[in-house]
Amino acid sequence: MWLYMCPSASGIDDFRMKPSAEDLGRIGCDRMLVFVAEKDHLCGPGKAYYENLEKSGWKGKVELVENKAEEHCFHLRIPSGDDNAVVKKIVSFINQD
Numbered sequence: 001m002w003l004y005m006c007p008s009a010s011g012i013d014d015f016r017m018k019p020s021a022e023d024l025g026r027i028g029c030d031r032m033l034v035f036v037a038e039k040d041h042l043c044g045p046g047k048a049y050y051e052n053l054e055k056s057g058w059k060g061k062v063e064l065v066e067n068k069a070e071e072h073c074f075h076l077r078i079p080s081g082d083d084n085a086v087v088k089k090i091v092s093f094i095n096q097d
Contacts, residue, residue, distance in 0.1 A: 012045050024056035032062045033093045035086070037070035065089055 002017065003009055009016065032053065036046035043066075050064040067074060067086070075086050 012042070018045070018049075021052055021056040024053050025058045027053075027058055027060065030060045031093070031096070032060060033065065033090070034062060035065050035067065035075075035089075037067045037072060037074050039070060040072040040074075042072065063093070 002014075003011070006014070006016065012018065034046060034050045034053075036043045036050075040046075047064065047066075050062060053062050078084055078086060
């Protein structure tokens with residue numbers, strides 16, 4: 001979808017998809033939750049984003065959640081309900097003080 005929206009982009013290494021450490025250090029929030037899926041082709045870039053954010057000098061708190069044995073967009077196939085671990089994690093993250 002990214003290359004469709006931005007045909008001049010250079011893929012996942014494009015500066016709009018992979019901000020510099022300087023830009024990451026200026027993110028205007030206090031907390032961030034990053035989800036990745038183990039079998040997703042974007043798992044590596046997602047983990048790198050998390051690591052670069054930690055190294056950027058950003059003053060917020062970032063948490064990485066890796067969903068084992070899951071593929072790209074796995075969360076769209078999970079039925080809603082009280083046992084949805086992804087939704088529970090998001091709610092827990094939002095409700096933190």
